[in-house]
Amino acid sequence: MxxxxxxxxxxxxxxxxxxxxxxxxxxxxxxxxxxxxxxxxxxxxxxxxxxxxxxxxxxxxxxxxxxxxxxxxxxxxxxxxxxxxxxxxxxxxxxxxxxxxxxxxxxxxxxxxxxxxxxxxxxxxxxxxxNAPFVPDEPTSESECGTCELCVTHCPSQALEGHLWSVRDPLRVLVQYDKCRALKSRRTALDERPNCGFCITVCPYSRKSSRRKSIRQ
Amino acid sequence: MVDDARKNEIYEKLKNGVIQYDEDACREGAQEAVDAGLDANEAIFDGLVSGMEEVGRLFEAQEYFVPEILMCADALYAGLDILKPHCKQMDLGVKGSVVIGTVEGDVHDIGKNLVKMMFDVAGFNVYDLGRDVPLDKFVDEQLKTDSEIVCLSAMMTTSMVGMPKIIEKIKAKNPDCMIMIGGAPTSKELADKWGADGYAEDASNALKEAIKMVAFLKKLREEKLKK
Incomplete structure (x- = not known):
């Protein structure tokens, strides 16, 4: 299908x-x-x-x-x-x-x-x-982060391990979520805003998308 | 009072609402039943529960799967929430309270929740201990609430082994208490061997067992009404 x-x-x-x-x-x-x-x-x-x-x-x-x-x-x-x-x-x-x-x-x-x-x-x-028998798209099986470690170095709670994801190794821990959560709850207590989002802001792929948007505007 | 045609129309709406897992229809139907001054107990049994009986049949026929069952359960609860406050206490000669939980070491609780729902529907007082419940908690809770029924659920053989210990302890303190066990690794033989009174294999069977039980209650009620 x-x-x-x-x-x-x-x-x-x-x-x-x-x-x-x-x-x-x-x-x-x-x-x-x-x-x-x-x-x-x-x-x-x-x-x-x-x-x-x-x-x-x-x-x-x-x-x-x-x-x-x-x-x-x-x-x-x-x-x-x-x-x-x-x-x-x-x-x-x-x-x-x-x-x-x-x-x-x-x-x-x-x-x-x-x-x-x-x-x-x-x-x-x-x-x-x-359960529709669709012909599936080609899956992604490997990370394309390469040697970039911007999110790892900028993470304020040092929660990121810096490992590359692969579909063959799904159990590998990439993020220590308890550290990430601890920071967020501390921030919530301080100024009622849980958001951190550094790892999104510094990511070249995410930045590329916003830059493109600003050019268009 | 409304005529029979209108009454049946409302019950049909409740029944189909459950079967079609349409929460809005169930809510609407329940509200209509309340507004029309229908007997809430009757609306639950002849509307919602008869819908769930059909769902059980569809599951057996493999037309419905677990996701559909759960959506039907949500629809049933949507109606039940509205009807429940208008229910008269059913006088069945039993006080009707039940302790239910998934035994220590096990976090699977879909089946347990479906069984709980049917007890809820039947007007039981349900003491839900949740999942991964320490063995002694069942015994304590049974003593504290003086419940007639205790339901134990487990999905894994490793957690199942706690069941006979609980059964033994409860039976020693309170021989009249009925104990139902259920979950994928359990069997009729094990239930007999451990001295449990009832047994349900998995979520679908538990649902069926619970429906059977509710159907039995329904019959009792009808007989009572006739007298």
């Missing part, structure tokens, strides 16, 4: 990037029948408006699949913030980064975030899992 019609549809509705990946190896038993992951990205910071747009795109994708007789499971963009429902139990079984790398939209950088060649880490993601 071709992915082009669905991709064109979602791009027209406001998605920045859409990819379809074969996510079979990343699935646990509960969702093993949904072996295609549709990664949808929007080039905006994660705010209420972006979440709304992404959720809308997910619903559109789900509807598109439904009329063609396929199942889908929507993993919302803010899956970690949604609780208190049964379906949220399944969200943590799958992460957006997996769908994105499986559909070749980027790799996982030394900062532990998904990096897209064009937009860097300045994307917000949502995932639709489906």
């Amino acid at each position: 071709e992915t082009e019609p669905l991709k064109r549809f979602l791009l027209r509705e406001g998605a920045t990037l859409v990819g379809v990946g074969d996510v079979t190896p990343a699935l646990s038993a509960e969702i093993s029948h949904l072996n295609r992951g549709i990664a949808i990205a929007v080039n905006r910071s994660l705010g209420a408006e972006t979440v709304e747009l992404l959720s809308g795109l997910q619903d559109l994708a789900s509807g598109w699949l439904k009329v063609r007789g396929f199942r889908s499971l929507l993993i919302p963009p803010d899956s970690d913030r949604r609780k208190a429902k049964y379906i949220t139990k399944l969200y943590k079984l799958f992460c957006h980064k997996t769908a994105a790398t499986c559909s070749g939209l980027g790799w996982i950088g030394k900062n532990g975030l998904l990096i897209n060649r064009q937009y860097g880490s300045k994307l917000s993601w949502a995932t639709v899992l489906t």
